[in-house]
Amino acid sequence: MVVGELSQTRDLIIIGGGPGGYNAAIRAAQLGKDVTLIEQTALGGTCLNKGCIPSKLWTHTARTYRDIQHAEALGVDIDKATLNLNKLLKRKELVTKQLRRGVQSLCEKNQIEIIEGKAVFTGLNKIGVEHGHQYDTYTFNHAIVATGSQKELPEAISKTCSRILLSDDLFSCSEMPDHLVVYGHDYIALEVASTYAAFGTKVTMLLEEAADFGFDETINRELTxxxxxxxxxxxxxxxxxxxTEFEDGxxxxxxxxxxxxxxxxxTHLFISGSSQPNVSELGLDRMGIEQTTDGYIQVNHFQQTSASHIYAVGDVTEGPTLATKAIKEGKAAAEAIAGRHPDVNLTFVPTIAHTLPPIASVGMTEKEVNAHGIAARSGEFSLGGNGYRVLTGQRDGIVKIISDQETELIxxxxxxxxxAIELSASFVQLLEMAAKEEDAKYPLMAHPSVNEAFQEAVEDLIGQAIHNIPTEKVLN
Structure with a gap:
């Protein structure tokens, strides 16, 4: 190992080039900071290379495969569709490579220094970076930890063979399972089950220690x-x-x-696993940075740790392990370091599942509303009554709106x-602006479109849905 003779000085060092890290880097550069980004493996992190992007490529492929099989009903004659897994794997490599290049180009255009290597804190304002036989030390003014998380198997299961798969393994597996058991209860498990069923694999889902899917009861019923x-x-x-492994499975x-x-x-077992923050090898103990009993770095509302010049974002902090959270927190940390006063509020982070059909959930469920002692009323509209979904043949699904009966607050x-995924942005915006029923009901919706299903669910709250069978609700 070659050790650098002198410590090099940097302004802001960010450890980790995933969504939280590179968004923080670019935002800090926009605000005039000199930024150094250290990444151990590949820019884009787990999300781009092994998680979000590959998994959504699989769900998109499953949706395309399903649609081709139903194309004849639309008057499109296609020979029987077959899935070529090798081509899908090559497509994954192409897409992730293109996106990595895009991230690198953005960093370069923003004059962000990129260093490849493994970083560890060696002092309150020092970081050592090891890359092969090279070892360099850096002194910094501020630092952001954005090293993400990794999946771990349950204690009862050891990864003894290639047939036991975490998400890193599944989207690189060159063998199509004949019978896939999916073990988990998060959105990835739901997506995997739905995707491989569409591919023609026999799928058994073991909902891990959960009595239901965790959505509103109406969505749970429909997903079942x-x-x-x-x-x-x-x-x-x-x-x-x-x-236990045997010869064929x-x-x-x-x-x-x-x-x-x-x-x-x-033949195969997919396990969602539990997310564990990648912090054990950062040297946080010698820094005195406070962590939870589960190992997460404790931060304030500016993403600041107990060492005021060091910040942490994304999966290394408590909360949902979502790129959406990491991106928001990364930008906020950069702004705080630049002297601004950002606000990070994760109340209305959308829960998304790219299942077939997809799911979007924002805000409280009806059960949660009732548990708070609020008199709830709800409106629903089935996509089977939506003209656009009828013509596309995608009639499965439902929209549900829940409001406070007294205040009419959604x-x-x-x-x-x-x-659902596309409409989720509107859902979040309505809840963020503390919209009432009238605010959601008033705007004009394009016809024909799935937006009308959302509008009729709002109208159903007050008994005005045109394409619903009349109920006992009082018309206004």
Missing amino acids: RQFKKQKIKLYKSAVITDV LQIQFKTEKSANQPLEA LGIHMIGEG
Whole structure:
């Protein structure tokens, strides 16, 4: 190892080039800071290279594959579609490479110095960076930790063979599973189950230690119906107790609330796993930076740690492990370092699942509203009554709006169905602006479009939905 003789001086050093890190770097550069970005592996982090982008490429492919099979109903004659997994894997490599180049180009255009290597704090204002046989030290004025997280298996399962897959493995696997068991309860598990069912794989989902999917009860019911329609076998409140490999697959033992022990044979097992912050090798202990019992870095509302010149963003801090959160926090940390006063409020972070059909959920569920002692009223509209969804043949799904009956304040918006992801931006905006029923009802909606389904769900709150069967609601 070659050790640099002198410590080099830098203004702002950011450790980690994922969504939180590179967004922080570019925002800081916009605000006039001299920025150095240190990345150990590849720009874009887990999200771009192994998580968000590959997984959404898989869900997009599944949606395309499904649509091709239904094209004949629209008058488009296509020979039987087949899935070429090798081409999909090559497409993943191409897309991730293009996006990495895009991130690098943006950093270069913003005059951000990029250093490849493994960083560790060696003092309150010093960082050492190891790259191969080279080791350099840097003195800094401010630093941002954006090293992300990694998935870990449950204690009962050890990764003994290539048939047990985390997300890093699944989207690089060159073998299409004959029978895939999906173990988890997060959005990735739901997407994997739905995607591989569309590919023609037999799918069994073990909803890990959860009695339901975690959405509003209306969405939960519809998703259960969709999984049944897609022939996905579902076990709720499931816990895997043992996994044994045999010649052609896996023997899985699991238990539920209804059964103490059930055997299950499959060719592959996908596990969502739990996210653990990548902080153990940063040297935080010698810095005295406060962490939670789970290892997350404690920060204030400016993303500032207990060492006032060091900030932390994204998966290394508590909260949902989402790129959306990391990006918001990264920009906020950069602004705080530049002397501004950013506001990070994660109350209305949308919950998104690119299932078939997709799901978007923002704000409180009806159960949560009632638990707060608020008199809730809700409106619903089925996509089966939406003209645009009828003509596309994508009629599955429902939109639900929940409001405070007394104040008419909108408290939650939930949707399952094609168009949900795109409409989620409007859902978030309405809740952020503390919109009331009239605010959501007033704007004109394009016709024909799925937007009209959202508007009719709002109108259903007060008994005015044109394309719903009349109910006992009082018309205004």
